[in-house]
Amino acid sequence: MDQVTFRSDTVLSDVHLLLPNACHLMKRLNGVGQPVFTSKIRILRDYDEKDSSCDSPVHENSDASNVPRDEDGDLDVVRRPRCATYNRDPVCPIILSQSAVTLTDQDEDSEEEDGACDIIKIEHTMATPLEDVGKQVWRGAFLLADFILAQASMFKGATVLELGAGTGLTSIVMAMVAKTVYCTDVGEDLLSMCQRNVTFNKQHFEPQESEIRVRQLDWMADDFCTDADLEFCWTDAEVADLHDNTTFLMAADVCYDDDLTDALFRTLYRLSSNMRHPSTTYISIEKRLNFTLRHMDVSCEAYDHFRHCLDQLQQMTDGKMNFTVEPMKISFPQFFQYERVDQLELWKVTAERL
Template sequence: MMQLAPTPAMDEVTFRSDTVLSDVHLYTPNHRHLMVRLNSVGQPVFLSQFKLLWSRDSWTDSGAEGGDHQDAHTEKPPPAGTGSTGSPPGGGHRHEGFSAQAGADTASKEGAGAQLDEDGDLDVVRRPRATSDLHPAGPARDKVHPMILAQEEEDDMGDTREDSPHGIIKIEHTMATPLEDVGKQVWRGALLLADYILFRQDLFQGCTVLELGAGTGLVSIIAATMARTVYCTDVGADLLAMCQRNIALNSHLATTAGGIVKVKELDWLKDDLCADPEVPFSWSEEEISDLYDHTTILLAAEVFYDDDLTDAVFKTLSRLAHRLKNACTAILSVEKRLNFTLRHLDVTCEAYDHFRSCLHALEKLADSRLRFVVEPVEASFPQRLIYERIRQLELWKIIAEPIT
């Protein structure tokens, strides 16, 4: 008698030899994935929440330029006469001059036993922080931004606080897709680029942004919290519909900042934008004019995994840079994925190597109108999203400068 194999649960991820799964989803606990529907091609669609770590303290610690957050962490001096942690009566900020000798005198009055902690070790009197220390006279120490790998278990999906809607990003996505559908997942490179956008608000404030290969739309959602208009582009009606749903799920983020996100089709293998009104996610004449007249920032996250597509991306970047009215900057994120190949019998990273060769070719491109300056961006800025920022994650900046 033949025994049938048990049917897997609907929310269970099934791996096949022709599917890939993002590390973002692989290392996320199962209870944080909520299956919500099947898409038009029968793939399970999951809803995940990404917590934004943008408290007032973290904004100040980041050293981000852009102004308004600099005053968020300004502490008021404690009232006079409130104890040892405040200023002495009549002293204002005199506790800034608290010396080791003063600490020793205080300790001697309390007795030698007060200098020892409960284990018998010497309890050193520390100089209290003064409000004037927020701007020290000497050189500031380098800030250390720890890598955030995981969050506490109790901080799960059910912990969405109604009083803090701006702290959560909701993203619909699929898992374990074929290679042609990897845009339906969230990748670490997108989270790295989102971190950079949140760190460099001054660069994106009030500008027009075009994202290539937007996938789930996470990067565009973050950019819309600062930018005036974000054109979120990709190909495939099903993918663009998912992206549109994610924009709607997080519309409050862009609305608060006054930004607009428009989901549009942009095929890297075609020279012109689709302006056919019968085609979903096509461009209007007004949108095409706005794109070419005002765009100054181009974004692309984790789209460099196939050599032919990588070539198409760089051709698209060059074509757009020549058509845009203003000088533009492209910011690209990539993950250097190491693989053992039978052809080389060694660990290689062919997709990354091809990406670097394209960067080099673009920089050496002889042109009478533009020159392209390529420079890496050090990933030392603080994390605002929870993921593993491995050293293989890289950011690159391409600046298109007109030749005068």
């Protein structure tokens, strides 16, 4: 496929929009006939601490007489380093070009980069209808993945639950440090894609005996799917393990529809109130601003609703649970190349039983 066309009723993640638009190679059609692509995402492990000084002012305490000037005597201003670039070559995510890949999985596996410890290989679709957005990779997934690698010692050996995991990228990164990751979403086609991605990337977590279990967890349902005839169902032992051992939950870019956001927060309440330990949830969100006639201004109603749900959770006084909510600074290092726009946010929600 040389050219990708997008229908008007589809949505396209900015991650994919920003990819070099050279020659996208469709790998196969998925269960519902959508073209599937593969991206190789490089982990930038050589992050240099001195590059992280983006927040500190340039020329702090400097004497104006020492500032360099051009030949006319004008100040030669040294620009503040750009946080998101770190002077690296643009390496990822990369849509494989026709020349870089052949079509069969067998040939693919013989590629030099496959199995490399700094490459995550993700199958995804490009533009999708809204109900299939999980098949694309979103910036919030990278933000959360950055946070995990920046705080690796905090997650070491933990049991973690991801809600709305989509392609599974964030769960794969989490499994590099945590012990068990329950990677959950809804829909057999999406979960199959996610499972394939987990299998592609097992070299990242199997050596340290970590595991990822891809499971169905629908926020609209009142309970776990335990129907043994279904592929991504839970066993009773897994449900018990989740309740007994989970200390972290995470969700990337999952608040874009008010009904779903309500269901997500209900699920969050139900899960954390059934957990044996206090839990901490990290939620990334991108505030997508649009002009609306209703407001005659730019606004992001989905974001406003998310903030409303956070407030409600924090103010809840049901005598059973206590939630605290705080925004996280996102000045932590960037291990993945994507545009860390100002609209990206990370929120921390802690839950404990009273």
